[in-house]
Amino acid sequence: MAKLKLLPSLPVGLRAPTRPGDPVEKKGPIGHAQDAGIHAVDWVDERTSLSGTMRWVMFRPIPKGTNWFYTLGTATMVAFINQVITGIVLGMYYEPSATRAYESMKYINNEVFLGEFVHGMHRWGSTVMVVLIFLHMARTFFFGAYKYPRELNWVIGVVLLVLTMLMSVTGYLLPFDQRAYWASVVAMNIAGNAPIVGPFTPDIALGGPDVTTLTLSRFYLIHMMIIPGALIGLIGAHLYLVIKLGTTAPPWVRADKVSAGLKEHQE
């Protein structure tokens, strides 16, 4: 039997880890300091077994044929992370009240260091995220990636899409400028037209018949706590399923009829 090579050779510059039974070499203080990082990681790993999870995530096999279309999900996630970070920065200065909201946005734009840049990244990041989420959905649709066994991931995806669209509606009002105000008035009129729930929507969302401070703080709460919380949780579930089930191969890629790996079993 040919000798099996279990591990790929280590990249140059890395030492093979010492194993029990290896001759113990004497280390000076510098050697101990060098090992401190490894010891710290070891300490955490011994109590969490995180290295197994890391290996599961990072070294999972990806089927052959995977192409650039498969980066659209990651791209959406990056746009979302951008929204979270820039949103936190904006939240440090923003005041959700009808009298102060506009002024605080002005202050961010004009006074805060790089304020308008961050504000712009949040504003245009939302557009980028919406575009990317639609592209990602189109990719999974045309690749038939929503079929067995990934149906649930598609369902979670649609909920993510709806939540993302709601984010953009609630965020639109927050600067409380003319565009924000009137677009929200119109949006509320549309929602108010709905049968059954319609008459209650303004009361619940606006806190009264008009767009006021109450509306602002409600939209703010929805925009920076409720929906982002749901989004983070669901993205976590989405990614867990992606890793658990594995990503699809493009539908035009077929497995070689008799692969080397399967030959053994046929003999």
Add this chain to the structure above:
Amino acid sequence: MNQREKEEYLREYAVLKAQGKPFFPYIIVKDGVMMIVVIGTIMLLSLLLGGELTAKADATTTTYAPRPEWYYFWAFELLRVVKPPYLVGLATVGIPTISILLLILLPFYDRNPERHPLRRPIATTTGIFLIGAMFFLSYLGAEAGAPSRIELGPPPAIQEADQATQTKWDLGRKLVAQSSCGGCHKIGENGNDGPGPPLTEIGDRLKEGAIRETLINPTAPMPSFADLGADQIDKMAFFLSSLKSGGEDEGASATGAEGGGAESEGGSAPSKAP
């Protein structure tokens, strides 16, 4: 998919996976490049377009013509297509609910085990059609129906009247457009449907005198147009009272009256006195 098809897929997938490469470091490189592209694009957009604000929100201005974010244009266009008032409520909730349900349930009613887009002609055609329809509706939404315009042709009674009447009617139409009644009222194809009632057939309900009275002394959220002066208000009332259900409204030489340029972005710029 039945049990056999499921197992077939899983077997094929196991082989494909075995022939693939580990995520790290082979695939993650592409994702990394994509991350940089996305963040770079967002930064570039921010640098180019900034985060400018329009004027401070003002519930009393009448001249602001609101638009949704561009990626909602298609949805708004879809709602605008629905004409009869009793259907509007149903459409505003019905269309989104049905679309979301159809999307969520997709894996449950599309039971075709085939995954190749060319071998699923119905799914692929539907997908392409929907994307095309969204682009088309977005285009329509972006093009037409700015609330600062009114694209109604004169009703027959006016078409047959003398030159002076026609001019008066057209001046009235332009005045109504410029005063941004469309911010709150739907007038023909233009304007926002609410908070005010649609004015497309207002002539059926109110006489010219009553309309003039309303323009000068309106009820709560609507502002008074009294400072336009009696002459202007006369023309507006004349135009509005000519809008009746029987009249052949859309058509003929409808060119569309442009509102003053200030409406679209400038916010509170008063265009009440032309």
